[in-house]
Amino acid sequence: MDTFCDQCGSKCVPTSITTGYGTTNDGRKICFACCGKNDLASLRETGNSQNIPLYLQKRDGRLSVTNWPGTLSLPVFFSRRSVTNWGHERTDVWFLLDDRLWHGYHVGHGSDIVHCKRTKGRRK
Numbered sequence: 001m002d003t004f005c006d007q008c009g010s011k012c013v014p015t016s017i018t019t020g021y022g023t024t025n026d027g028r029k030i031c032f033a034c035c036g037k038n039d040l041a042s043l044r045e046t047g048n049s050q051n052i053p054l055y056l057q058k059r060d061g062r063l064s065v066t067n068w069p070g071t072l073s074l075p076v077f078f079s080r081r082s083v084t085n086w087g088h089e090r091t092d093v094w095f096l097l098d099d100r101l102w103h104g105y106h107v108g109h110g111s112d113i114v115h116c117k118r119t120k121g122r123r124k
Helices: 032-046
Strands: 021-023 029-031 055-059 062-066 073-083 089-097 100-107 115-122
Touching (some): 021 032, 029 032, 032 089, 062 089
Antiparallel strands (some): 055 062, 100 115
8 A cells, every 4th residue: 555645745655674754743644855844944943953863974974964764964064073071972063054053963872863953153
């Protein structure tokens, strides 16, 4: 049985490892393209990634901040590694969204989750 996106109506195409859609808290099925649009809208509205999981991904030697299906990808232009006072590795990253400067941080090795927040800085 085919599954269609409850937001845009397109067919959700499963792969060998995914269902082809995400599910909202109220049970609606959303295609990965709409997931990216919704995650982007949430970042713009709230100014942080508190409501959505974002991930620090390294591909071809370059870092980016992405959502799970990869339909939102924000290239990192600067990163810095350090160690926390607990001895965990910490990676700080900076990226642009709508000409606004964002900062994110990732701690440890147990997950790829990055916590992000819009700063007061703007692109010059």
